[in-house]
Structures are given as structure tokens and as C-alpha cells.
Amino acid sequence: MTILQDVVTHLSTGRLRIIDLTAPLSEQTPVLQLPEPFSNTASFQMETISAFDAAGPAWAWSNITMGEHTGTHLDAPIHWVTGREGKAVHQIEPDRLIGPAVVIDLSAEATANPDVLLEPAHLEAWEAQHGPLPENCWVLLRSGWSERNADARQFLNADENGPHTPGPSVACARWLGEHPAVSGFGVETVGIDAGAAGGFEPSFPAHHYLLGHDRYGLTSLINLDQLPASGALLVVAPLPIVGGTGSPARVYALVERP
Numbered sequence: 332m333t334i335l336q337d338v339v340t341h342l343s344t345g346r347l348r349i350i351d352l353t354a355p356l357s358e359q360t361p362v363l364q365l366p367e368p369f370s371n372t373a374s375f376q377m378e379t380i381s382a383f384d385a386a387g388p389a390w391a392w393s394n395i396t397m398g399e400h401t402g403t404h405l406d407a408p409i410h411w412v413t414g415r416e417g418k419a420v421h422q423i424e425p426d427r428l429i430g431p432a433v434v435i436d437l438s439a440e441a442t443a444n445p446d447v448l449l450e451p452a453h454l455e456a457w458e459a460q461h462g463p464l465p466e467n468c469w470v471l472l473r474s475g476w477s478e479r480n481a482d483a484r485q486f487l488n489a490d491e492n493g494p495h496t497p498g499p500s501v502a503c504a505r506w507l508g509e510h511p512a513v514s515g516f517g518v519e520t521v522g523i524d525a526g527a528a529g530g531f532e533p534s535f536p537a538h539h540y541l542l543g544h545d546r547y548g549l550t551s552l553i554n555l556d557q558l559p560a561s562g563a564l565l566v567v568a569p570l571p572i573v574g575g576t577g578s579p580a581r582v583y584a585l586v587e588r589p
Contacts, residue, residue, distance in 0.1 A: 372398030406548030413543030420575035438475035498525025508540030517549030
């Protein structure tokens with residue numbers, strides 16, 4: 332039996348589970364809100380073309396409008412100034428989009444403090460328990476934030492001082508961006524940086540270091556609580572938009588049952 336036949340068999344018997352990590356897209360999907368004078372992305376909108384009526388008696392279809400960075404989506408290097416000479420979405424090699432999932436759980440800390448930061452010490456503690464980061468891995472920050480996904484106000488969690496959401500510190504963003512085994516970094520929040528990251532130096536360090544080092548970002552993930560700390564296989568499937576700075580993506584993980 333081949334390796335791929337083994338996978339099919341284990342899926343059919345339930346030995347392997349597929350965990351969908353993608354938030355459903357709708358007009359209620361929260362999107363990033365930048366302050367003036369900056370421009371904001373379009374939210375998700377759907378317009379019916381026909382629905383088994385005079386405009387199309389035997390078919391239904393719709394037009395959709397949204398920004399590249401809407402809902403669960405991938406950030407490509409050219410999304411940020413440090414990666415502007417790098418890859419667009421359609422240029423990312425497929426083998427960079429499949430890899431081991433490294434799950435760091437800060438959900439308890441984020442509940443107590445929404446501004447909590449992921450630090451290199453958290454990643455070093457993971458390595459002490461599970462071994463070195465596996466090649467081509469995706470580091471996923473579990474914060475419990477996806478529980479807020481149905482309420483844009485709670486999800487964005489902003490006040491007069493700006494948004495309050497968890498994310499990596501400057502040191503951690505640099506650690507991730509420069510680590511040779513890391514392919515990308517994923518979060519449950521609206522962006523890969525912490526809410527307060529506009530005041531960091533450099534500002535928005537996850538974008539700065541990850542996209543500047545040919546690493547990729549994933550946002551608005553769900554169901555990270557169903558993944559083990561190690562051992563899952565992540566699959567990221569963005570649309571290959573030519574020249575795209577990002578793309579909505581279907582993201583899921585293969586998890587082996589105990």
C-alpha cells in the first residue's frame with residue numbers, strides 16, 4: 332500500500348480527522364478597521380445574479396465583493412513594505428502551504444489580558460517539550476479569540492487607545508521571521524500582529540519580520556482548540572490571485588486520533 336493510499340484508508344476509518352480552521356464568510360465577517368487618514372478594505376458582500384428565476388431559470392449564482400484580507404486569509408510577502416520585492420500569492424510554492432502545525436496555547440493568558448504577547452520563551456518552552464521546530468512548520472497562536480468571531484465589536488476589541496488583541500512581541504516576531512524552519516504564522520485574531528503593535532519598534536513587527544523574510548501569515552483561524560500542540564498537518568489553500576497581496580483561504584488540519 333502506498334503512502335497516499337494509507338491516508339485515504341485512515342480518513343475513511345476515522346483514524347485521521349480533518350479539522351476545518353476556516354471562519355465562515357458572510358456580511359457579518361469582521362474586517363480590520365484602520366484609523367483615518369488610512370483607507371480600509373471592503374467587507375464581504377454578496378449580490379444575487381439569478382436564483383432559478385427569469386434572470387436564470389435553471390441556475391443560481393452570485394457576485395461577491397471583498398478585500399484580499401477578509402476573514403480567514405493569507406498574507407503574502409508583497410503585502411508589506413519589507414517584502415515588497417517578494418512573492419505575490421500566485422507565486423507561493425504549494426509545498427510551502429502544507430506543513431506541520433506548531434500550536435502555542437495562550438488562551439488562558441489572553442482571557443486574563445487581551446494585550447498578552449507571545450514571546451520567544453513560549454516557543455523555546457514548546458521546543459523543550461516537543462523537540463526542535465519541524466521543517467516547513469506553521470506556528471499557530473491559540474488565544475481563544477475565535478469565540479468572539481460572531482461579534483465584530485468584541486472581535487476587534489478597540490477603544491480610544493486602539494485595539495486590544497494578543498500577538499507576538501517584537502523579539503518573537505523577529506525570532507519567527509528569522510527561524511529557518513518556519514513557513515508561516517497563524518492567529519485567531521483579525522491580523523498577525525498584536526493590537527498594540529502600531530506602537531512597537533518596528534511597528535507591526537510580525538508583518539515586518541515575517542513577510543520581509545518570505546514567511547506567510549494566516550488570520551481569523553478557528554478551532555485551534557481541537558489541535559494538539561504537535562503532530563497535526565496544516566493545509567493552506569489561498570486563491571492564486573495574480574499579483575495578490577493576500578487571499579481568503581480555506582485552512583484545515585489533519586489530526587491523527589489517539
